[in-house]
Amino acid sequence: MLAPPRTVVHRAAGLWALERALQRRGFDRVAGADEAGRGACAGPLVVAAVVLPQGRRGEIEELNDSKLLTPAARDRIYDEVVARAEAWSVVVIPPGDIDRRGLHVCNLAGMRRAFAGLAVRPDYVLTDGFRVDGLGAPGLAVWKGDQVAACVAAASVVAKVTRDRIMQELHTTYPQYGFNEHKGYSTPDHTAALAAHGPCAEHRFSYANVAAVERPGQRRGNVGVAPGEAARVPAQVGDNVAMEGGPR
Numbered sequence: 001m002l003a004p005p006r007t008v009v010h011r012a013a014g015l016w017a018l019e020r021a022l023q024r025r026g027f028d029r030v031a032g033a034d035e036a037g038r039g040a041c042a043g044p045l046v047v048a049a050v051v052l053p054q055g056r057r058g059e060i061e062e063l064n065d066s067k068l069l070t071p072a073a074r075d076r077i078y079d080e081v082v083a084r085a086e087a088w089s090v091v092v093i094p095p096g097d098i099d100r101r102g103l104h105v106c107n108l109a110g111m112r113r114a115f116a117g118l119a120v121r122p123d124y125v126l127t128d129g130f131r132v133d134g135l136g137a138p139g140l141a142v143w144k145g146d147q148v149a150a151c152v153a154a155a156s157v158v159a160k161v162t163r164d165r166i167m168q169e170l171h172t173t174y175p176q177y178g179f180n181e182h183k184g185y186s187t188p189d190h191t192a193a194l195a196a197h198g199p200c201a202e203h204r205f206s207y208a209n210v211a212a213v214e215r216p217g218q219r220r221g222n223v224g225v226a227p228g229e230a231a232r233v234p235a236q237v238g239d240n241v242a243m244e245g246g247p248r
Contacts, residue, residue, distance in 0.1 A: 015063060015150045018142070022124050023054055029086065031122035032151030033111045033132075036066070036159040038103065041210050042177070042184035042203045043167050045093040045103070047110030048158035049118055051086040052151050060084070063153050065146040066160035078161040081154045088154075089117035090162050099206040108132055114155075128152050174200050 019030045033049040052060075060080045062073055069077065082088055091110045098106050111132045115125060125132075125139035126149045132139070145152040164183055171180035177193045177200065184190070184202075186209055194203075198215045205211055 015148070015153060016059065018126070018149045019052070019151060027124035027138075028054065029120055029123045030126065030149075030151055031087075031115060031118060031124070031137075032126045032128075032145065032149050032153070032155045033114055034066075034128045034146050034152050034156035034159055035107055035110065036156070036163040037184065038107065039186075040184035040204075041186050041207045042095065042179065042190075042199075043170060044095065044163065045098060045106055045110060046159045046163040046166070047091045047093070047107065047114045048088065048155040048162065049111070049114035050081060050088045050151050050154040050158060051118060051120060051122055052081075052154055053084065053086050059150075060154070063150060063157070065144075065153055066156040068147075069157070071164070074157055074161050074164075077154075077157045081158055085154065087119040088158060089114045089119075090158060091117065092162070092166070095202055095204045098204050102206075111135075126152050128156070170202055174202065 022030050029051050031049050031051045033047060035045060035047045037043055037045045060077055062069070062077050063081075066074055091113045093106045093110050101109075111127060112134060115122065115135050115137075122137050125135050125137050126145055127139065127141050128145035129141060129143060131141040142148055142152065146156040147153070167179045167183040171178070176197050178189055179202075181187075182190045191209065194210065194213050198213055199205065199210045203210045205214060
């Protein structure tokens with residue numbers, strides 16, 4: 001039997017082209033996952049997974065990579081995604097887990113948990129930037145996936161908005177760090193606050209800049225499995241995305 005023809009999806013084809021190509025090959029429910037907070041030295045790592053409806057019901061006009069959107073636009077798109085998605089899931093991983101298990105391990109586990117937490121089982125999964133095994137469905141790691149696949153972009157917005165709101169809440173407990181402004185990333189203001197006050201329980205003590213200012217008897221965050229609502233490997237995908245295989 002001849003193999004089905006190879007499908008090539010060009011990045012210039014738009015944010016929905018990859019999912020539509022997969023759906024034409026019989027993968028009706030395409031789930032995307034992305035995370036927020038990898039580069040922060042304080043606060044949780046947040047991972048989200050989203051399945052958008054097929055066709056125009058899943059199209060959200062302003063949808064884009066969360067990093068390219070204003071906070072106001074992210075909030076609007078977040079509301080649309082959670083209202084219109086066929087399924088969505090969020091996992092929040094606290095700093096203590098990151099210190100104990102490592103960022104990459106937590107990221108992979110978070111993506112598995114986010115996909116597992118979806119109310120529907122995806123037929124195909126897309127991840128941003130690196131491969132995640134053990135998902136129970138065929139999948140593809142897509143370089144800059146949040147700028148190429150709508151479901152990954154939607155997941156990036158859900159993860160980012162969720163994490164930003166958590167950091168806003170943490171600001172009320174730890175106003176001296178300015179979490180409401182820098183969201184736990186290592187900005188000059190955050191670095192100055194760390195030097196002045198030392199780290200708090202929401203900092204990642206395994207990070208060199210936090211460990212450098214840790215004080216004797218400093219109270220670290222709890223270590224455990226985070227409740228969830230539901231060494232980074234480069235992606236083997238270039239400027240265009242190639243898919244092989246037909247309907248299941």
